[in-house]
Amino acid sequence: MKVTNKVVPDVEQAAAFFSGAEDGPFVMVNLLKFKANAEYPDGTDSHLTGAEAYARYGKAVRAHVEAVGGKTGYAGPVTGLLLGEVEELWDMIALAEYPSRAAMMAMIQSPKYQEIARHRSAGLQGQLNIRTKGTLG
Template structure:
């Protein structure tokens, strides 16, 4: 199994995601890997770790999620792996619920989101975003 972290999806991957049929609510699993030091394009905030920069993003993204009917469900440090193996563990996991793909697109277009995204970019070395949907119960 190949695993590749990224800060942004390739254009074709993002287009495919947002143009797919909107089949309702989902939870996005975010596996996050932080930079040792935050990297802002203007060189500011060099004293911050990647985790600290991302925490600034996390503090603001909750309101953005709520603005589109979503919510932050959980965030926690990844401490060890029990089953399986990876070359390197991610640093953190975060779960966010969205009512739809359209709501997620609306969120990333919010001016408030645009203002905080610089902290996400500065803090992340890469991530995996995995869309999950509820399993029908018998």
């Protein structure tokens, strides 16, 4: 199994994800890998780790998820692997529920979300986003 972490999907991947027929709420499983040091385009906050930059995003994103009818769930560090094998573990896992793909698209396209997304980009080396059917409960 090949695994490739990315920070943003390519055009084809995003189009395939968002163009499918709506089928209700889903939970996005985020497997996160952080940069050793934050990398902001303007060079500010170079004293932060990638995890610290991403924490800024994590703190602010909850309001954006809730604004489109979603909710955030568990978030925590990856501490070990019981079964299987990977070259390198992810640093953190985070769950977020969205009522629909249209709601998620509205969130990521909003100017206010775009303002906080810079912290996500500054801190992330890459991630996997896995869409699962259902809700957080």
